[in-house]
Amino acid sequence: MNKIEVYHPKNKIRIVTAASLFDGHDAAINIMRRIIQASGAEVIHLGHDRSVLDVVDCAIQEDVQAIAMTSYQGGHVEYFKYMHDLLKEKGCGHIKIFGGGGGVILPEEIKELQDYGIARIYSPDDGRSMGLQGMINDMLQQCDFPTGMNMNGEVDSLTKKNPKAIAKLISCAENNENEFAEIRKKIHKITETKSIATVPVLGITGTGGAGKSSLVDELVRRF
């Protein structure tokens, strides 16, 4: 086997990974997400048994370039199409969808899905010809576009708590200091108002493995 060069993205790439709803097959996505991460992208992994709504909401809030899913339990055509539709409906058609499911997804279904607008479904034969890194490289190349650019009045709609706007603003802060400098001033103006200045921030820290996430989950549940 020839060693495949790792593709180095020019932009900060963020990707949501998960396994489909009612689907516990997480071995493949676990390997993939590690390679994606090792290739320099930021991965938000949601684990197995994830509904389309869960994944789409997360993708929007995290302002990712792409979603990478596996589906081994059938129903993939409906699943991926619904994901595509829902992203569009929420105004985030720019988020690309990648998928895989071994031999479960038939070649004609792959074609059907890609024609529908799914960026790519990788087949076992792709795996053999491209290698794992080859598939990840292909995906990262397609995702190598910036986020948090070309802001367009997101600040003004902030109070509507539109997740897409919030997400874009945070990305702008992270990736695009030029534009954010102006926006920052506007935001500070808002945060100086009395009702906003008192929004409390609870900081949580602690040793790894102390169960912080479970604890936060329980706090949020009670809140």
Added chain:
Amino acid sequence: MNSISNPRVYMRSLATRQSNLALSKYVKDAVDVLKAAAYDLIILETSGIGQSDTEIMDHSDLALYVMTPEYGAATQLEKIDMLDFADVIALNKFDKRGALDALRDVKKQFKRNHQLWETPDEDLPVFGTIASQFNDPGMNRLYRSIIDRLNEKVKIDLQSHFEITGEMSEKIYIIPPARTRYLSEISETVRKYAQWTIDQGSVAQKLFGIRKSIDALKESKFEDKDRMIKQLEEFYLQVALDLDGKNRKIIEDWPGKVQRYKDEFYVYQVRDKDIKVKTYTESLSHTHIPKVSTPKFEAWGEILKWNLQENFPGEFPYTAGVYPFKRSEEDPTRMFAGEGGPERTNRRFHYVSKGMPAKRLSTAFDSVTLYGQDPDYRPDIYGKIGNSGVSICCLDDAKKLYSGFDLADTKTSVSMTINGPASIITGYFMNAAIDQQCEKYITEHGLTDTVKAKIEEIFKVKGTKQPVYQGPLPEGNTGLGLMLLGVTGDQVLPADVYQKIKTHTLQVVRGTVQADILKEDQAQNTCIFSTEFSLRLMGDVQQYFIDKKVRNFYSVSISGYHIAEAGANPITQLALTLSNGFTYVEYYLSRGMDINKFAPNLSFFFSNGIDPEYAVIGRVARKIWAKAMKLKYNADERSQMLKYHIQTSGRSLHAQEIDFNDIRTTLQALYAIYDNCNSLHTNAYDEAITTPTEESVRRAMAIQLIINRELGLAKNENPTQGSFIIEELTDLVEEAVMLEFDRITERGGVLGAMETMYQRGKIQEESLYYETLKHNGEFPIIGVNTFLSSKGSPTVVPREVIRATSEEKEYQINMLKELHTLHADKKDELLHKLQLSAVQNKNLFEDLMEAAKYLSLGQITGALFEVGGQYRRNM
């Protein structure tokens, strides 16, 4: 996180984009954006990479530090900066050892750091919490304290109506802390027994030597032979003191024991019935092939050791099998089906069991059912209805699924591959079986017309129609079970009659429900409830089985299959599965159940791959189980017998050269049959690429039938006994399993090891090893990585794929809607009762049996999520 799927919550992760940092440098901007969006509360969590996360102080109004009791000595606390800075401390995982001491020490340190000498201990903002536990009192107190302090510090007015009780977080233990060494106690027992066998063997061998010397001397012409004989006799008596009386009897009885297998008939008792078995079959060459062949040992040491570690089938430690002979009328063939709606699967069941005297039905459920949900139009659910398994969401589905099979007949047994919602599906199954018997009663007593009129009246009142089986009945389906669709026996029969039928049916119904939640968390991921809640449900079912004398239904099938499918090697498969099994034993014992009442309801399920260790997996499993049951748990003979189902390995089926798959399956089936498995499923060769077709399933069944009926050597029932390699492998695998038991003990037993995902990690590591060797060709796979055809053995693409039709899906959804309307009046009351029982720790299965009559799967799981704590993924 389960709680964030809520429009009120926005969650964002920020990569640090730089090493050694706990927080991204864009935190301030991000927090400002969220503030500007006017959220009520912002929670900022660090990645927890170091102890000095004090940076977080710059960005927050209130700081919470989360730690565990496992920080080492109290002096270590002085090094934790956050104890200086944090406003509130959570001592999470409060169930860990030394938690109370830790709470005391952390409070002391907090006092010192914050100069709070006057504050009483109970007012300090340090809380013991178990976040993983449902409705944890410590979590409640922590939450309330955070809200109060935020109000105070930021001058806001958040309202909390949480009732706070003074109680501490207290772990509800599955396995009592004093019992966590159970696995090592078993390995000690097994090793002690092995040593004892060797010691006793050498005593017996010595005695044999002396006896033989005496005999030889008697025949000799030595002058002083009388003196020598006398001395040897004395020595014999002295050595004989070291031989256990039972072992002496084994040696004395040996010739007679062997003779019983050489007589024409062997007679033995099962549940007080005499069973007479012909001891041989005759080949075409008129050779008598013994069913059980016997060793030719003469030396007592050999005889004794063989009896103690091997023995004949049906005798302790059951290495060669749990029954003296195989049942002649019943092949261990299971008929597997599951696709589309219940009608389609019912037709397949009748097709595959046609002409078979025993109906052993094995059911695969679709993933919607496996995750405890109802069919729905939502596309991500819709696409999965009836795919890779049958869609079952209510009692009527179960009735149709098994219609035409008498579930109370001793020749019918049903296995159901379901875990998360196993107890609910069992409720449907049991009710379906009861209603079938009600139906039989109705027909036999000439009540058909009266009952039909009653049913008509019921539906007339409700304004709906009685559900019916969709399409024509298949050949062989008598329609039994369909009369009472939409109603239950108690609605049409007098209460006492119904009760009598119910009691009787429960006592005779035969089958298995997988229900093994531990391996789900370790390998397969179809958990829907938290592990604790799932275990409790399993215990409730088992308790119900004991109370109602459900004897022929296995309440759990402790499964290694999925562990092996996820990539574990055979030793790990066996070790993890047995360790899970013993965990159920310990849990049921801790609930006060009698081992002899529940152990016979446990069954096992393994995968047989192609590795050498699979030749002995049943032998080792039976042996370890029997020894642990007899010597450690003092259980009776029935409990000592480990019974298991084998399915040939799905992972060893390849999508290239799929015709070769049947060859692999045949070899694996041969391992299984030679090893005396109690039931067997052979995979179809096309399963790697699609749902098996009728043709491929028939071929898979032919594999078993050819071995069982045609293969001459398989007429013998202990063909592997006496083989050097089989004995050596048995010893090697047994010891390897014992070592794994010790490793799990070091991690706090099975549940402790699961917390750190030990089992999962091990399985993944072994999977990677196999994939690597397969990839680089070191592990040869014919037609996959070597011996490729001239075309390079490409991946085979299936011609047709069986998928559920939209007609089937639509029917399932509409039928469900009607069911919901039909029983809308009962829903709230039943669900409330169920939730109440959950909270009050009553037996939930009693209520589930009742709820199963009227409610759908999704309604029941939804109600239980509210009181049981949903499963939370570990990553």
